[in-house]
Structures are given as C-alpha cells and as structure tokens.
Amino acid sequence: MSRLLKPKVQCLLWGMFLLLAGVEVRAQNGGVEFVSLEVVLGETVTYDFYSQPPYSPQIDQYGVYPMYGTADLPGPGPLGVPGQNTLIYTPTTIVPAIDTVFIKYWVWENNNYTTVDLTIEILIKPSIVHAVDDYTETMEGTPVIIDVLSNDWTNGQALAIADVPLVNNGTFTLNQDSTLLGFIPAPGFSGVANLNYTICDDAGTCDMAVVTIGVMPNNMPVEDTLYLTTGKETARAILVNLEGFALVSGPDHGSIDFSSADYPIYTPEAGFYNDYDAVTFEKVENNTTYLVHVVFHVLDIDPANTFVKDDQAYTPKGEPIVIDVVGNDLGGANLNGVMVTLQPSHGTAFPAGTGKFEYTPNPGFSGIDQFVYRAFSPDWSVVEYGTVYVTVSNHVPTHSTFQLGTPKYVPLVLGYNVPIYGYNFSVTVEPDYGTVEYLPGVQTVTRNGQTFTGYNMLIYTPDSTLAVPGIIDEFEIEYCVVSDNCPTAEVKIDIEILDIDVAADQFCLGENCVWAGDTNVDGVVDMRDLLPLGLSMGEVGIQRPNPDLTQWYGQFGEDWNNIFSPQSAYDLKHIDADGNGIIGAQDTSAINQFYWNEHTLTAEGAGPQIDVPLYFYQQEVLPVDEGDLVKLDIWLGDPN
Structure with a gap:
C-alpha cells in the first residue's frame, strides 16, 4: 500500500477499536446522549437529529474540540435550524485521531421542552x-x-x-x-x-x-510442452489454458492442487530437488486428442526461512567487526543453539556474545566474504541456517577527479554513501570562487531554510556575488580510512556553476533533493538504478512541484514517508524520476538521459557477491546499424 503516510501499526490498532466501537453507537440518559461515529481520512461523515421547534441546536465549544476537523450545522455559524438537522464533519488531520463534537438541542417531552447535551465521538481512521x-x-x-x-x-x-x-x-x-x-x-x-x-x-x-x-494461440497444437522451474518444496502455478483438460499422468514427486479457480498449482515433495518432475493433461475434442506436458525443474533452492534472516556487514581492510547475527531474526536473543557451521573463506568468525560473532578478515583481503550460522527456534523444534555476507573494503573514491555541478547561488552538499564510519576528509586546496566546509560526524544542519542530516559532509557554497555562470571552480581533499596509512586517496573536485535560476519550490539541499535517475541514491546514474525502479513499480506518493528534466540538478521533493527497503532506508521519492507521483516505466527515461552523471563523491564497489556465468544470445544473427533494435536472451547461470 502506497501512501503519503503509511500508518500500518495504527491501522491495526484502529481495526481493533472498530470491533468495539461499531459504526454508530447511541446511549442516552435523560438529557445526555452519546453517539460514536467513524470516518475515513479525507472523507466526510454526517449525523441527523431533530431539534424541537422553535429552538435551534448549537455546537458547543469545550476546550479545543473539535480539534481534528470541522463541524457544521445547516444554520449560521455554530447554530442549526429548528427541526431536522444534519451535522457535517470533515477531518482536517492527515493522521488517524479521535475527535469530539458537542451539540445542544431540544426535545418535547411530558409537555415540556428539555435540552439534550449530545456528545459525538468521531474515530478518524486511515484509508485502506x-x-x-x-x-x-x-x-x-x-x-x-x-x-x-x-x-x-x-x-x-x-x-x-x-x-x-x-x-x-x-x-x-x-x-x-x-x-x-x-x-x-x-x-x-x-x-x-x-x-x-x-x-x-x-x-x-x-x-x-x-x-x-x-x-x-488460435491454432492450438495437438501436443505442447511447458517448462517451469521451482525451488525445493516451493509451489509453482501452472499458468496455461487447461479448460476441458484432465490430468492423465504425474506428478511422480509432488502434488497438484486444483482448488484455485484460475489455475492448478504444483508443489514438489520434501527431499526432491536437482531433478525433473512432469505432468500431462489431455483433452479430446472433435475426435482429436490434445496433450499438454508440463515439465518442472526442481532446483536446489531452499524454501524461505521463517525466522532466520541473512545478514550483511561492512568493515575496512584488516579491521575486525562484531556482527549481531540474530538482531534481525524473528526471536532474536531467544533463539537457541546459535553457532557458525561454515567458516568464511577469507577470514575467521568466532563467538563474541549471545548471537554475536567477531569476523576478522585475512591480512590484505578485500572483497566479499561469507559464513553460515544456524539457529534453533525458542522451543528447539526447528533449525534454520543463515548466511552472513561481509564486505571488506576501504571504499576508496572511484575517481581521482570528480566533475560535478550546481546552479548559481545554490550550495552543493557532498555526502559519501559508504557503509563504514571509520573515515574522514580534510580539505587540502581551497576553491577560488566559493567556500568548502567539512562537517565531521553525524550532524543535522539548517542552511538557506533547508534542514538536512549527514555523516562527514562536505558543503561547497559558490560566492553569492559570482555573476559568471559556467565557470568551473575546484578544490582538493584527502580521504582517510582510520585503520589505513593515510591518506588513503587524494581527490580533486571540479564544480561547474550552472546558469540555472532555481525556483523557490525547487530549491533543496542534502537529502531533500531528488536527482532524476539516481534512484538508489548512490550519487551516480547507472544500470543499478533500474532495480529499485522495477521493484517499486506502481508505488504512489507526492508529486514534485514543477519538475524540470531538461537539466540535471537537485530538485526539492517531499518525502513519501515510504522507504525502499530496511537495508537501504532511502525514501521512494528518489525513484520517481519524472516527479508525477507514480513510479512507472516512464521513469526509466531519466536513467537514459542522465546516464553516468554524478552529483556527489562515489566509492568503488567490492565486487559481486556471487560468481556465476552470464550469457547473451541473439535471436537472429543479422547485421545491425546504430539505432537498430536488437533482442537478446539473457541467461544467468548454467546447469552446474
């Protein structure tokens, strides 16, 4: 579910409350009446009641109520009209709340006018x-x-x-x-x-x-074969038209579930993998027998764990790190028998407390190492295994010279998106047409009306009197990993002052900025930005004001309050390249348009986590010219 605010926990709480409150609950005791209503955020709720003429009802103000919405009667101001009345309540809050409206009206009872103090409690619940x-x-x-x-x-x-x-x-x-x-x-x-x-x-x-x-196909083949893959004990839907067909053979190592109204589902039996299973469906129509064979390749892929989750950790070269492997597992410290079952190939992992292990890389090693641990459920009934991936790298800058840009009069915040903390910067050569400031550690800063947070930030500010846009300023820094012999790297930064007049609603600094195409917020537009876009396809949030895709510079975007993943923890607004509030295929155009553009310092990677062959097969071997469309089959891995 995508929303500007996603109060999932609150939804649960409100849902529990609804079972108690109901849609409308009335209780009356003499001249006191209670009513409970509910309304969805962004909508309106009404309540009808009758005030005996000639008296007009009125909304009474007690303290700050109503404080989360507006309440109106058909009469002027807080007054209603004699006779039938309708209270109209509209929430003004954007988060769930409970509001109260107090109304006084009159009824004719026992030959006398009696006042009724009506209290309406309104549950404002999230839209789901x-x-x-x-x-x-x-x-x-x-x-x-x-x-x-x-x-x-x-x-x-x-x-x-x-x-x-x-x-x-x-x-x-x-x-x-x-x-x-x-x-x-x-x-x-x-x-x-x-x-x-x-x-x-x-x-x-x-x-x-x-x-x-x-x-x-319009001309149905007499015999056809469908090839599917699945993991161990993992269900696989058979998405093929089987209307009028009956199962006539197989499976030998699994089961077929026909309970779905749309398609059958195959599940391999326990212990069966690295092998093939098959089923055959048959239909006889107009004296012709049609056969559909479905072949399942069951791979040696374990079913998803229920409580043990894989881990990722990062450390500089030669630097030990203590990893809390059960910190992200369901059950955490209550899990039993936690131990390493497979040591890393390029280091060691030894116990360092309950559910913790100290990993030490081998001298000189840089890359991605891994080890395996096991854990039993709290009642010792189930055992699962998790893999800990450890990236060992000093994360040195990718270039000796970075070429960046910023609109005139707009500061540029340079962060360093690396997963280690034991590093620092020092400015060795100052810029000529501006200033550069180093802010060590985690700091929250307010500049030019913008508040942003970062770690070891560099802030370049062009001179406010600079009237010659297009000029290139430059300064130099040293990058130092504390555990290394400093400087680890020396870097020159060229910054072009762009002739762009940034509108007030586009002005931004730090994480408030969206750089179109850099969907994973690593500072550069490249192929890796396609993955977050694909995984977030269809998500919806806040549109950006007047997005400009004709030039590349940071533009302000309201947070969607919806992060891409717990590991990445960046807001989905960065994936909405065109700023229309919906993540769609059209957002890929910004990746193509601004490919290889950078807006901050970027670090070298540590290499892939797995080493598998990658094959490209051209469907037709034909001469191609620039601009031609070429279709390739992509194969990752091989039978081994």
Missing part, C-alpha cells in the same frame, strides 16, 4: 486500499476486458485505476471512469503477458497488483 493479483485468458489477437477491481477492496470510496505503469507483450486501455482495464495482445503473440496496475481511492491511498494474461 488492497489490490489483489488477477489472472485471465484470451486468444491470440483478441482483446480482453478485465474487471480488476472486483477482488480489490477499500474502506473508503470511489476506488479507481490510477495508472498502468508497466505492460508487456501488448497494450492496455481504460474505460471512461477508469474502473475496467482492457488488454490487447501484441500482433502474433501467444504466451504469458503481464501488466502492473495501481488503484487509488478518493482519499489518495493506493496499492498495486499484477495481472497475468494467458494468451492462447
């Missing part, structure tokens, strides 16, 4: 949207209309399709009110197509799901 994946089928070249909202739900109103950020093997259409999604297969295509869609309610809460479309 949940999109559920869909599956459908169509024939080759035949469009299909998909009611994707039929299995999606919300506690708000006006659920609609907000965007289709990604579609393959075809195109999509939307009806006028964006409630039905159409898919048109690409000419000549048959197979499995997918599209991502994002739904939102009228409160701006959104979620994303995937539609899988099986496109069947």
